Amino acid sequence: MGYTLINKTKFIAKFLLVLWLIQIFQPLSVYALTSGPAQPEAQSFQPVGVSDMVDLFSGDFKYNVPLLDVDGYPINLNYQSGVGIDDEASWVGLGWNLNVGAINRQLRGIPDDLSGDELVTEQYTKPKITVGGKLTAKVELFGKNTAFKGGAGLNGSLTFGIFSDNYTGIGAEIGANAGMSFSLANDGQLTAGLGIGILSSTASGVDVTPNASLSISAFKEEKTLVNAGFSSSLGYNSRSGLKTLSFNKSFMSYNTSSSISYNTEPIMPKLQVPYTSEYGSFSVDVGGTVFGLYGSAGGTGYKSVRYISNGGNFRNPEYGYLYAERGKNQKKALHDFIREKDNPVIPELPNLAFANCYARCICL
Incomplete structure (x- = not known):
């Protein structure tokens, strides 16, 4: 031990x-x-x-x-x-x-004593280039009705497309549309229609758009006396849910419309950078009619380019708190404006951000 x-x-x-x-x-x-x-x-x-x-x-x-x-x-x-x-x-x-x-x-934002001093901003974002094409086939059975002859009609179309985006890569879409119309004619014409469209895309999901319409016309000596109509459509997306419900009404030369939006994307206020978009397309369509049956086939090609305007170089005059009055009428002027507690603007969120202009302090 x-x-x-x-x-x-x-x-x-x-x-x-x-x-x-x-x-x-x-x-x-x-x-x-x-x-x-x-x-x-x-x-x-x-x-x-x-x-x-x-x-x-x-x-x-x-x-x-x-x-x-x-x-x-x-x-x-x-x-x-x-x-x-x-x-x-x-x-x-x-x-x-x-x-x-x-x-x-201490500085927060723009110095108070700036009065029109030029701010040079350079911004670069890779141009967004999308190239694609579509093939479309259409069929219509007894689709044309005259003003004094009733009848029924069926129509449908099938679309297939492929596109390439330098941001998201290669994608494809396929869509189908079907509709029917029925009309009765006497001294006037009553026409009702139903339709539905389905578009499935790798970029945006599946869109379903059913629609319905009803119109009436009254004629006398081949002149229209009364013309009224009502139509409605619904928009649904598999990723964002129910999107829109719209109504359109017309009477003679007067038209009114209203719509209800669902699942609205939130808005985030911020300084926007101007962009320029260029779009070009071509299309070919060939078709014919045989005994009340109309068929056509065609193709469409397109290219779109989106890039920052002015080469990404921007010049804006700056106005501080002391000289803010001088720049109030200039669209490109930058002011000492700060939004506190910023948040997305959606109906479910009642709190809104409030603006603030800070006064600078000089201390010993």
């Missing part, structure tokens, strides 16, 4: 001896005593109201010499003894410091 205790004591003594030797020959803690040279004016700063000429804590000598007063702000020359080997002399001598104070300006 005693032998084990002696071994532990020897081990602890050897360990402490090694630590002691390391601190002597490799004083690692000394390396962290200083962080390198610093500005002597900041290190030697002393307040003006020092009356004790001896530091009560370290015993170092210190002395202040008042020089002058600038609008109530005193400037003093002070001396602090205990200069170390790493200390540097200021512009008034080693250990001496002339404290003249500092003016700090």
Whole structure:
């Protein structure tokens, strides 16, 4: 038992001896005593109201010499003894410091004193290029009705397309539309129609758009006396759900429409970058009629390019808080406008961000 205790004591003594030797020959803690040279004016700063000429804590000598007063702000020359080997002399001598104070300006947004100073902004976004094509086949059975002959008609179409986007890659879409109409004619014509369209795209999901319409016309001596109509359509997307429900009404030359939007995408107010879009397309369609049956086939090709306008270089005059009045009638002017607690604008979120114009402060 005693032998084990002696071994532990020897081990602890050897360990402490090694630590002691390391601190002597490799004083690692000394390396962290200083962080390198610093500005002597900041290190030697002393307040003006020092009356004790001896530091009560370290015993170092210190002395202040008042020089002058600038609008109530005193400037003093002070001396602090205990200069170390790493200390540097200021512009008034080693250990001496002339404290003249500092003016700090805090900026948030545009400086207050800007009055039409030009701000040059460069922005680059890779142009968005989309190239695609579609093949379409249409069929219509007894679809044409005259003003005084009733009848029924069926129609449908099938569309297949492929497109390539340099942002999202290659995609495809396929769609089908079907509809029917029925009309009765006497002194006028009553026409009712039903239809549905389905479009499935790798980019936007599946869109379903059913629609219905009803119209009536009254004629006398081949002249239209009354013409009224009503139509409605519904929009649904597999990714965003129910989108729109619209109604259109017409009477003679008057038309009214209304719509209800669902699952509206949130609006995030922000500074918009102007873009330019270029679009070009061509189409070919060939068809014919045989015994009340009309059929056609065709193709469409298109290319669209979207890029930042003006080559991404924008020049806007800036107006600060002091001169905001000068830029109120300039469309391209930038003002010191900040929106706090910004959030998306949707009907379910009643909290709106509020604008704020900050006044800058200049402090000593």
